[in-house]
Amino acid sequence: MTSTSLDVERIRKDFPVFSRELPDGRPLVYLDSGNSSQKPNLVIETMREHLALHYSNVGRAMHVLGAESTEAYEGARDKVAAFVGASRDEVVFTKNASEALNLVAYSFGNPANTDPRFTLGPGDEIVITEMEHHSNIVPWQLLAQRTGATLKWFGVTDEGRLDLADGVITERTKIVSVAHQSNVLGTVNPVVELARRAHEAGALILLDASQSVPHHPVDVAALDADFVAFTGHKMVGPSGIGVLWARAELLDAMPPFLGGGEMIEAVWMDHSTYAPAPHKFEAGTPPIVEAIGLGAAVDYLTGVGLEAIEAHERELTRYALEALGEVPRLRVIGPATLEARGGTVSFTLEGIHPHDVGQILDDRFGVAVRVGHHCARPLHLRFGIPATTRASFYLYNTTGEIDALVRGLHHVQKVFA
Structure with missing residues (x-):
C-alpha cells in the first residue's frame, strides 16, 4: 500500500x-534522499533550455541574452523567497548550505563588523548541539579558535531528542546554531523554543534547515529565526546552489564574505564600497543555471x-x-x-x-x-x-x-x- x-x-x-x-x-x-534527492524533468529541462537558448552572465551584459539570464536568475530568488515566506532581499545564493553556515560564522568576531551583536571574544559563548552535521560544527570550532570564545552544546537523550537543560544558553551566548531536523535521527527540534531562549539571552539563532525545507512547510518568520541555511540538491534541485536567509538588518550589518565582481558599489585602489544585500554576498559569476534550476525545483514542490x-x-x-x-x-x-x-x-x-x-x-x-x-x-x-x-x-x-x-x-x- x-x-x-x-x-x-x-x-x-x-x-x-x-x-x-x-x-x-x-x-x-x-532510499537516500537525505543525502541528495533525485531530479524531476522540470528541473532538468529548465536548466537544459537555459543553457541552450538563454545563457549569459547576469547583472553585466546589456543585450538580450544578458537580460533574459538576469531575469531568470533573479526570478529564481523571488521563488525561493516566497517558498520560505521571506523578502527577496533577504535571500542570498551560496553554493551549498555549508557555505551559508560559514558565511554567518565569518561575521562573528570579525574586526570589520563593529555591530555589538557580532562581537566575539574570550568569555563569549557559541552554542550548538550534539546532533549537528559537521557543516554546523566545524565552522564554530574554527570561530572559537580564532576568537577565544567558548563552544558549548546541548546533549542528546537516549531517545534521540535534545536535552534542553538550563544553563547551556546564558547571558554570554552570542549565537545559537542548531539543525531544524537531524540528518541522522530524523528528530525535528523545538527551534521556536530555542529561538525564544536565545533572544531572551540577547543572542542570535541560526537554523540549518537542509533536512526540513525540502520536506515540511517552512516559514522563516514563524520560526522566529535570525538566519536559515538550506541547500538545493536535497530539494529536487541541482547541486552547487544553496541559500542563506537572514533578517535584512543583519545582512546590512555583516561584512562581505568574498570579494570580487558584482558585490561592489565602487572600487578605488585603496578602498571599496559594497552593493546592498543580497548582492554584497554574491561575488563573481554566480551559479546561474543552478539557481534557475532551484527555482524550477521550488515550482515543482509547490505544485505537489x-x-x-x-x-x-x-x-x-x-x-x-x-x-x-x-x-x-x-x-x-x-x-x-x-x-x-x-x-x-x-x-x-x-x-x-x-x-x-x-x-x-x-x-x-x-x-x-x-x-x-x-x-x-x-x-x-x-x-x-x-x-x-x-x-x-x-x-x-x-x-x-x-x-x-x-x-x-x-x-x-x-x-x-
Whole structure:
C-alpha cells in the first residue's frame, strides 16, 4: 500500500532515474534522499533550455541574452523567497548550505563588523548541539579558535531528542546554531523554543534547515529565526546552489564574505564600497543555471504541495518504523514514534557493520541507502557506535520500497548467520 496523500506513481514518472534498470535487471530502490534527492524533468529541462537558448552572465551584459539570464536568475530568488515566506532581499545564493553556515560564522568576531551583536571574544559563548552535521560544527570550532570564545552544546537523550537543560544558553551566548531536523535521527527540534531562549539571552539563532525545507512547510518568520541555511540538491534541485536567509538588518550589518565582481558599489585602489544585500554576498559569476534550476525545483514542490509531501513521508515513516521493528537484532537510532519526527530512519544490525549492510542491499536488491556516520560523527560517538545504516524517504518513495529494504535486511542477516 501507499499513502493516498500523493499520486506517487504519477510523481515517479516525473523523475527519469526511476525508468532505468540497474545491472541484472534490478529496479532502483532509492532510499537516500537525505543525502541528495533525485531530479524531476522540470528541473532538468529548465536548466537544459537555459543553457541552450538563454545563457549569459547576469547583472553585466546589456543585450538580450544578458537580460533574459538576469531575469531568470533573479526570478529564481523571488521563488525561493516566497517558498520560505521571506523578502527577496533577504535571500542570498551560496553554493551549498555549508557555505551559508560559514558565511554567518565569518561575521562573528570579525574586526570589520563593529555591530555589538557580532562581537566575539574570550568569555563569549557559541552554542550548538550534539546532533549537528559537521557543516554546523566545524565552522564554530574554527570561530572559537580564532576568537577565544567558548563552544558549548546541548546533549542528546537516549531517545534521540535534545536535552534542553538550563544553563547551556546564558547571558554570554552570542549565537545559537542548531539543525531544524537531524540528518541522522530524523528528530525535528523545538527551534521556536530555542529561538525564544536565545533572544531572551540577547543572542542570535541560526537554523540549518537542509533536512526540513525540502520536506515540511517552512516559514522563516514563524520560526522566529535570525538566519536559515538550506541547500538545493536535497530539494529536487541541482547541486552547487544553496541559500542563506537572514533578517535584512543583519545582512546590512555583516561584512562581505568574498570579494570580487558584482558585490561592489565602487572600487578605488585603496578602498571599496559594497552593493546592498543580497548582492554584497554574491561575488563573481554566480551559479546561474543552478539557481534557475532551484527555482524550477521550488515550482515543482509547490505544485505537489509541501503539506501533501509531509503527510506522505509521515505515512512512510510510520510504516518503516513498524516494519523495521520486525527485523531481529535491529536497533533504530532516534525517536521510536512519529512525534516531532521526519522521514529519516537510521539503524544498526547487531554484529554486522553498516558498510556490509549497504553493499549487500545495493548488490543484491538494488536498494540505495547511506552508510557511515553521515557527517555527524560526534552524534555516533554519543551512542557508542561507529556508523549506522540510514534510509531516508521523499515524495517519490513507496511502502513497497520499504518492504524491499526489509527483505534485504533479512537476507543480510542470513548471510552473516
